Amino acid sequence: MTATVATTSPSVGARPSAVTPRDLARAGATRRSRGSKIKITVGAICTALVVVPVILASVLPIPDPSAQDLSRRRLPPLAEGHLFGTDALGRDLLSLVLHGGQVSLTIGLLAVTISGIIGVVLGSAAGFFGGWPDAVISRLAEVQMALPLLMMLLLVVALFGASLPVITFVIAIALWPEVARLTRSLVLVEREKPYVAAARVLGLHRVQILIRHVVPNIVKQASLVVLLLLAQAVLLESALSYLGAGPERPFATWGRIISDGQNYITTSWWLVTLPGLVIVLLVLGVNLLGDGLRDRPRRRKGKKA
C-alpha cells in the first residue's frame, strides 16, 4: 500500500491516496467515457464518409448518373474507372448512389426535422398541461404505434403518389410518437422543479413558462433522439423505395437501386451489396454517434468539484 502511495503521479496531486492512476483508468466511469468517445469518433467518421461525398456528388470527378453506356453494362467494381462498377444500363453505380443519396438524405433530414418539431410541441404540451391534452396526445401516439406501420405507409404513398413531399411527410408522421413520448416524460420531471413554481409566482403565463423556460431545458436531450431517428428515417425511406413506393425523380434513391440490382444477384453481386453498404455505413455512423452522445458522462451543472 505504501508503495502505491509513493508512486502516485503528480496529476492526482500530493494527497496521499491508495487510488493509483491505473485504478482510475480502469474505473467504470473512465471506461464508460472512453467507450462513448470511441463510439462518437467512429460514428462521426462513418457518417462523414457517406455524407461528405453525397454532398459533393456534383463536384466530384465521377460520370453523370444518367449517362448510359450499353456497351459497358454491369462492369465489376474498379473496372475502367468505375469505382463501384456499372449497373444494368451501363451507368456508373457510385454516381447513382451518391446522387440518390442526396434525395435520401434530404428526405431523412426534412422528415426528422418535421417529426422533431411535431413531437416536441405535442409532447411538451401533453407533459406540461396534463388533463385532456395529455390524454388525447398519448392515446393518439399509442394508437399509431400499434398500427402496422409499413403497410400504412405503403397505403398512403399509394394514395397520394410517390412524390418527395408526400414521402417526407409520411415518414415524419411515422416517427413523431417516439419524440413526443420522450419529450413528455422529460417535461413531466421538469414541471415539478422549483424554477417553474418561481416563474408562476412571478406571474408568467403557463404557455410562456413552457416555451421560455421548460422547453430550452429539455430540447438538448430531445434532439438526441431526433438524431437517432434520422437513422430510422433513412432505413424507412430505403425500405419504401425498395418496395417500389419511393421517389423516382430527380434520382432513384438507395432502396430502388438495390431492388433494381436484385434481378442480377446471380451474376453481379455489387449492384446490391455496395449501395447497401453505403446505407449501413451511414445508419451505423448516425446510430453510433447518437449512442455515444447519450452515454457521454454529463457535466454536473452548478456542482463544482
Add this chain to the structure above:
Amino acid sequence: MTRYLVKRLGQSLLAIFLTVSTVFVLVRLAPGDPAKAYAGPFATTEQLDEVRRQFGLDRPLLEQYWVFLKGLVHGDLGTSFSFQAPAINVVMDRLPYTLTLAVSAILVTTVVAVPLGVWMARRADTRRELGANVATIAGQSMPEFWTGTVLLTIFAVLIPVLPASSFATWGGLVLPTITIAIMQIALISRLLRREMVTNFAAPYLTVARSRGVRESLLTWRYAMRNASVPVVTALGTRFAAMLNGVVVVEVVFAWPGVGSLVVRALETRDYPLIVATVLITSVLAVLVQLLVDLCYPLLDPRVRLGKAAA
C-alpha cells in the same frame, strides 16, 4: 380481472374497427382503378363498367360501407377481386406461412438475445463488450432487404447450400429467419443490457450482494426478474408487428405470407383483400399484446391488472 379483460377487449375492438374503417375509405379514395387492374389494359369502357358493377364499385361510398358492415357481422369480408375467392380465406391460406416465419424468428431472437444481453450487462464497458455493443448497433443499422439479399447471394448463389426462396423444405426457413433475427437480436439484447445495468446499480442488489447471495443468483433471479417486464413487452410488440407481415423480408425471399400478399393487393387495388388483411392481422396483433399484458402479474407480482391499467 374480468372487468379489466372486458375493458381491454372493448378498447381494442374499437381501435380495430376504426383502423379497418379508415383503410376501407382510404383505399377507395386512392387513385388507381381495380377494374383496370382486373380487366387488363385493353378493356373497353363498357367492360370496365361491367367489372365495376360486378365488384359493387359503382355504388356510393356510404352504401359500399354499409354492405361491408353487414358482411362484417356475418364474418364475410367480401370477395377478393384478383383471387375470385372470399378475401378472408385468401388471407387465412397465407397466414400459416407468416406465422411459421414469425414464430421461428422470435424463438431464435429470444434464444440469442437474452444470453447476449445478460453477458453485455455483466461485462459492461469492457473492451470486448464494446465490440459486442458496436456489433449490435451494426445489427440494427442493416436494412432487412439488404441483409436478406446479401445472405441470398452468399448462401444460395456463391455457396449454394440453402434454397433461395423455397418454402417447401424447412431449409427455406433458415435465411428469412436469420434476416429478421439479426435486427431483432440487436434491438432486444440492447434493451436487456440497459435494463440489467440499471438493476445492477440498484440498492436492492447491493443489499443482496452484501448478504452473500451468489452472483449467478443475483443475475438470473434478482436483476433478470426486474428486467423481464420491459423485455417481454418488447418481444411481444415485435412479435405482434411480425404478424402484420414481415413485408420486406417476405418480398425478398418470395415468401408466400401475408406481407407479400399485402404488397400484391395494394398493387392490384384489391380493396376487399387489403381490408381483410388489415383486419385479421390487427386482431392477431391485439391478441398477442393482450397475452403479454396478462403475463405481467406472473413476472412482477406488484402489477395488479385493472388498477394499474389506467
